[in-house]
Amino acid sequence: MxxxxxxxxxxxxxxxxxxxxxxxxxxxxxxxxxxxxxxxxxxxxxxxxxxxxxxxxxxxxxxxxxxxxxxxxxxxxxxxxxxxxxxxxxxxxxxxxxxxxxxxxxxxxxxxxxxxxxxxxxxxxxxxxAPKPDDIIKENVFFLKIMADHAKFIGHLLDPSERKLVDQAREFSHDFDQLLYQAIDLEHMKPQSKTIPLLDQMLDQNRVSVKSLRDFKKTARELIEACRIKSNIHPLLADHTFREAERFLEIIDLYEATLENV
The missing domain is CATH 1.20.1260.120 (Protein of unknown function DUF2935)
Structure with missing residues (x-):
């Protein structure tokens, strides 16, 4: 075994x-x-x-x-x-x-x-x-901050002339900042395991946003590798941030499995 x-x-x-x-x-x-x-x-x-x-x-x-x-x-x-x-x-x-x-x-x-x-x-x-239910919010705060940072880095490393992509990156930055602040507020409220519906809601909401960011990173990676956009982003960095978004999605699944066993 x-x-x-x-x-x-x-x-x-x-x-x-x-x-x-x-x-x-x-x-x-x-x-x-x-x-x-x-x-x-x-x-x-x-x-x-x-x-x-x-x-x-x-x-x-x-x-x-x-x-x-x-x-x-x-x-x-x-x-x-x-x-x-x-x-x-x-x-x-x-x-x-x-x-x-x-x-x-x-x-x-x-x-x-x-x-x-x-x-x-x-x-x-x-x-x-795996984290205890009461630690899941702290884990999400960590990963949401990582995702928010990624969006900011992408926005600043794209060439300014790539206006549409820069705007998309800024939108993701704003979205993940809001999710981060929301998670921090919830962490300060110190919900116990009996408030699992709140944790489920947070995970569901985060999953939707992370999937969108993951798809954006995937598209950006493909465009960078094909030399179809102007940026200072190394192709390996584009893949690096994509893999971290994938990792967050895997961890959200792990958190949900943890809550189901409570």
Missing amino acids: VNPIVARSLDEIRFWSRIMKEHAFFLSLGFTYDQKQLIAEAQHFIDLFERIEEKLSRLTVNSEPRLVQAFNNEVHQAAVAIWAYKRKVLGMTLRCEIRHNNYPLLIDHISREAAYFANRLKELNAGVL
């Missing part, structure tokens, strides 16, 4: 390790030619997460739980290390010690994802498979 903690651990590492590796790559693209030390550090993390992916390929859902737990600890250390690197770069940026082409919000954004990844590994090693 498959151990659910093992299966979930490998799934989280498979998804987020690739994301972490790509973050390091995107940061390296944004540095200037003379920021060689920061570029070298980014390459270190690219190499580190590639080694993690290689180790991951040798594990399966039937692997010994103790081996996966040890691997979780190893990857947790890597996630914490890249989080510290991202926060260092953000601090240097905000103090105007360095100037480059990575938005401060983008650096903060990717550091939040590293913190989330590290925390998930810690939870899994503690035996926490």
Whole structure:
């Protein structure tokens, strides 16, 4: 019988390790030619997460739980290390010690994802498979902020002449800001598990908006890959944000399954 903690651990590492590796790559693209030390550090993390992916390929859902737990600890250390690197770069940026082409919000954004990844590994090693109903709102606040940020990045990286797409990105930014504030308000109200209809409603509403954003990202990715729109968006970044929207939809399904078992 498959151990659910093992299966979930490998799934989280498979998804987020690739994301972490790509973050390091995107940061390296944004540095200037003379920021060689920061570029070298980014390459270190690219190499580190590639080694993690290689180790991951040798594990399966039937692997010994103790081996996966040890691997979780190893990857947790890597996630914490890249989080510290991202926060260092953000601090240097905000103090105007360095100037480059990575938005401060983008650096903060990717550091939040590293913190989330590290925390998930810690939870899994503690035996926490999925969030409790009372924690689902907090999880949605995290992902809604991620989606809102994506819309803002897309809007700012598109060429200004792509007016229709820029307007669409701004509309998504506004939509997800509203969903985020709504979720934050609900989180402050601290609903208990007996208010599950409210949580169901939130998940249903979020799913509709995430699907729309996911489809927008998919179209943008295809247009970028075909060189049919003008932008500063790397094709890998377009695919990166698409995969994160897909991930949020998967997690919404996981949350709903959790509520059904309450």
